[in-house]
Amino acid sequence: MSNIHEVPSDITFDKFPVIDRRSYSEHLTNFLNSKSKEGYVLNLNAEWGAGKTTFLQCWYNELKKDHPVVYFDAWKSDFTHDAMLAITESFHSQLMSPLKENEEFCSQAISKGVHLLKVALPSLFVGYLKHKTGTDSDESLLGDISIELNIDIENDELGDALKETMKAMLSQKKKANGIHTFRKALEELAESYLATFKNMHAPIYVLVDELDRCRPTYAIEVIECIKHFFNTKNFVFILATDTQQLQHSIKAVYGQGFDSSSYLSRFFNNSVTLEAPNIYEFIQIKLPELSSSNPTENIALLFIQELFQWHNIDSLRDIDKIFDCVEIARSKNKCFKIFPLILLAILKIKFPNYYANYSSIGGVFYNTSTTGSRRQNKDLDLVPGKIYSKFQITNQSNIFTDYLLQLVLNFIDNELQHGFLQRINSKLDAISLSTHFPQFISVALINKELELAKKKDYLSVLNFAGHFQ
Template identity: 35%
Template sequence: MSINCKYPEWLTEYTFDNCKLNRKEYGEFLTNYIKGEHDGFVLNLNGAWGTGKTEFLRRLYTHLTNEGHPTIYIDAWESDFSEIPLSVVASELINQLSIINHNIGSDLDKLTGFLGKALKGTVIAGTGLVTKYLVDDSATGREIMKTLFEASAKDFLTSIKKDHEEQVEAIKSIRKELGLLAEVLKQTHGKELPVIVLIDELDRCRPNYAIEMLEVIKHFFTTKNFVFVVATDTTQLQESIKSVYGSNFDSNTYLKRFFNREARLAESDLEHYLKLQEIDLTPYSDRVVIYPKITNNTKDNIHQYIIWVAKAYELSLRDVDQLIDKLKACLRGALYAEQSSNKVQVVNIFSLLVGIVEFDLKSTSFDERKNGKPCIDNRLYKHNILLDSHDENVFSELYELNMYNSVQHNIEYPDTWGDAQKHLVYGTHSKAHGKDYSHCNGIIKKVALEIDSNFSNFNHKTGNVKIWLWPDYQKVIKLAGNLD
């Protein structure tokens, strides 16, 4: 059976069953929670930028729609150009309810009339558009404002006072009509209550517009059997409010005026997410060697390194998506280099991933790292991210090991006569960086042995093999860095 809604394609594209972030359980929990609110409820769904709020809201839309709840989705960012948030919420509410229930038209008439009264004269420039949209008479608003400004000062104030009183009454009537409409939706059209309105991308809007949108929700639409879920990066929204009211303004307390409760978006399951990402390694085969390996499955290796890098640099989901896209571009660059030179490209996957992140973060290490200078004093990442159950196996050790092995070193070895001999090496042996990993257990020792093994295997094949060093990483990363 087909379901009438504004976004029917979402019903198959965005479901909790195909959620890459494994948020089905949380989505169902939140659904059951908001379904139990019937007395005018506004929930702040708080999630930092890049945590997947939009994806989550669209899946919530599908879930609620399938359960029979009239569900409205509003992208606040799309309407940011408007000067009148009330017109945006009102028009979307009317339009989407009309789509959900094609025969509900007459039941919306009174509500539409009261909304038109509330909107009358709100903004001079937008009045014609608003009244055209809601009451199909663009001339009305313009004539009202023309009459007001042609009046005497006394008459002008009287008209303003009258309009204010009308708007206050209109707000009361809107709330009453919304409550009655909800009952009609249930009794006549067989819908479940409450009506759910999902507001997305509010934190991306202009500060004034975001504040006005919250005011509109609070004063006009918080009524019986209506629930609003407003997705925000609350920290960012607080900063927007401070930009309007001043840096010392208590934006946290201010926001609590508008929200009954706050729900934090559950932490993403990065491992589950990466398992569903497509990184096709088929074209590379033996033409691009990706090391160091920690398992026999190259794709699993890449996923594990991405997880470590994402945790260490505290990357958002959007950051991870960009990292994967740029990684793919870099590997294609390696494949092109193999085709051009007919030399197998040997690429350190950890160094490549870290290089992409360092370039995006404008780390000085990215540009300063060169032969004989591995730049291991990076402070942009969390040093103590554990790689396995052994305390010594932390991210900073993995970083140091691989960065040393991304540059060349001149090392002195004594010959059989005791004289020092200089050798140019690729930084693969413990002597190259003054550390012996033979006493270690777990990941670090495995990576060190894997690096040594790779370089031992390829050093005698220099004519047919190109072992990437830092200038190679820099070149391809800078090219991929143009992708956003």
């Protein structure tokens, strides 16, 4: 059986030294190992862009050295419309399939899982269950009442209301029995796995990812299935979510007045937060070629951070969209300068009118001079009321950021010549700027061994770059 939840073995903490989270994972592991005896469900809360998936996959590859681990990508199984079946399949492919010595047990556990699908799903999905099986309207249930509930009564002695009550009682009893049976199967699975692989230790970790990307009803179904049916001894579940986004999903199902926070708290034993990297760290992750001890490259990283801050972009989600253009440029057979590539992506996504103007005829976009004085044409003011600041390129030279941004755009067309820089009307050290600026902008290059890209090449890359959602 193919495993759609497979985690690449080369995703390790060593690959992400900028935001080293190995120590945090070790802290969580030690804590959760102590909580495994009766089972535990932990909510790992992190906003979009904090690196939930990367953290879980790195942690998975650490955990599997000593523990059985299941990785469940909820979003990849969303299409199944059946959380119980999807979770059971992930257990089969990652835990039961390796038990070659115990094929009979595997078959028995799967059989119990299928039975559970019919009689023990959460009450939220009773309507779905009735549609699939007709269980709630099956009159044969009444024939089992005497046996199941120890009530000696003839069917024709029951009124309609009492029939419905009896059927509900029987259905509830079967649900409770189904939950008990399935949890017992999980306990046997854990014991069998640990007995077969003696180098493995309890608990069994189950890492659940991408819940906040799922359809609201499916996300709820996954959470309820885990809490009601899979939460048993020797199993630890970690559900990585953007909790605020998940709460919105729950309200989409139950209504805006629903207390989604209290609802979620019922399903988790505890909640911890995975802090997002700051913008500088995030840029380092996205541009590893600039993450070095070279002072010039450190200034390049700071300048990219300045690009985002000047344009009032502080969301990691938005910044990640902008970095799409960098990934596209990597696949092209041209050398691209990273500064203008990112700046053009910002213009296209945040200021499409200005980007369209630049694409067709070029033009000035930034509304200050080298001295910070406001230009007369207010239509060219990208960020009205912006407080302008200077950026220091070298120890000798700094320049107003927005003017520097204009120089970056001009460099795409190779328009800057030494004489142009000499004519800058400011108190700056123009000679120093003319010496260092071309070197500075050429520090951050993609495919540096290839032919230098022209304006049309940059526009070609941007035509494939993503948009904000």
